[in-house]
Amino acid sequence: MIKSPLNSNAGQTKLIETFESKKIISAYKKMNIDVQRFFLEDSISLYKCVKTGYRFYYPFFSIGDARFYDDLSKNRKSYYSHRWEHNVALKFIDKSDSVLEVGSGFGLFLDLLKQKNVKAKGLELNPHAVKQCKSQGFNVEEKLIQQEALEHNSEYSIICYFQVLEHITEVHYFIKSSVDALKEGGYLIIGVPNNNPYLFVSDKYHTLNLPPHHAGLWNKESLIALQNIFPLKLEEMVFEPLEKSYKYFLNFHIHNSNIFIKTVLKTLNKYIPKILKKVLCKFIKGRNVLVVYKKVS
Incomplete structure (x- = not known):
């Protein structure tokens, strides 16, 4: 088993x-x-x-591995970029917070925190990214969260990671270490792809949703379940609006769904495109989700 x-x-x-x-x-x-x-x-x-x-x-x-992500970032120049969830996460962070970002990449979110005068530190395993962050004056270390938790237990008021958790195989120990490094009452903020069936049911071989890129798939059910495993209480769950990726969503399903769905979508998009978009964006959640948990005793 x-x-x-x-x-x-x-x-x-x-x-x-x-x-x-x-x-x-x-x-x-x-x-x-x-x-x-x-x-x-x-x-x-x-x-x-x-x-x-x-x-x-x-x-x-x-x-x-590290070589794979280096290859990926070279082939996809936008791989490390500002994300929808960055701006959403900022709403939960105050100037008085001490923030740890795990998987800080080239420091895009750290820069947003700097603009808000928030004290922050980053952990990153890509040595090239660490070097670039340090050249910009960011406090970033090439270190695992497990080690950081041992050295800085219950120290941070905010720990966050964006588009990181879906790449982790040993997710239990990764999340446990994050919680260990949090102060009681502190917040764990996680941004991950929203693997709901309406987005991926017709897209089994969606390349970047498969290994070696993704290790796991998260959705509303599994994110809520974290409360039953760790001393966490779910405070917020915010889904990216489908509108931000609507064109991709519509075109993919028109070309890859079964003949009935294809016909319906093509017809509606031809005659009432604005109404179709309004209905789909109201009932179907978008490609990413941000969750905020509070550490409880």
Whole structure:
């Protein structure tokens, strides 16, 4: 039995589906990224933690390394960029807070905090990014959150990470260390892709939603479940409006859904495009979600 990396003590899992390795390798090749070294078997599997709803890819050796992310950032110049959730997260942070950002990249969020005169530190495993952050005067260390928690237990009032958690295999220990480094009453702010079925049901081989890029898939159910595992209380859950990625969403489903959905979407988009957009954006949540938890005793 494959154990859940989120909830190993009560982590019954079930197999959801499998993916052909050669198809994934081919998809990344179109992005000029060689990922063959991650796929030692003919297929990889997606499992679901029954207790929490968290879905994760297995085996874990299919998940990316530093070289992979270096290749990805070179091929996608916008990979490290300002994100929707950055501005949302700022609403929960005051000047008096001590902030730790895990996975700070090239310091884009740290710069926003600096503009607000907020004391902040970053952790980042990409040595090139660490060097660039330091050249800009940011306090960034090449260190794991597990080590930071040992050295600075219960020190921060805010710990945040954006588009990081979906890349982590050992998610239980990652989140536990984050909570350990928080003061009681402090806030854990997490931004992740929202893997709801309306976005991905027709997009099984969506390249960047697969290994080696993503290790796990998060949605409303699994994010709520964190309260049952860690001393956390969910305070806020904010979804990115579909409007921000509406064009991509509509075009993808017109070209890749079944014939009935294709026909309906094409017809409605031809005759009543504004009404279609208004209805879809009202009932379908967008590509990312930001959650805010409070550390409780």
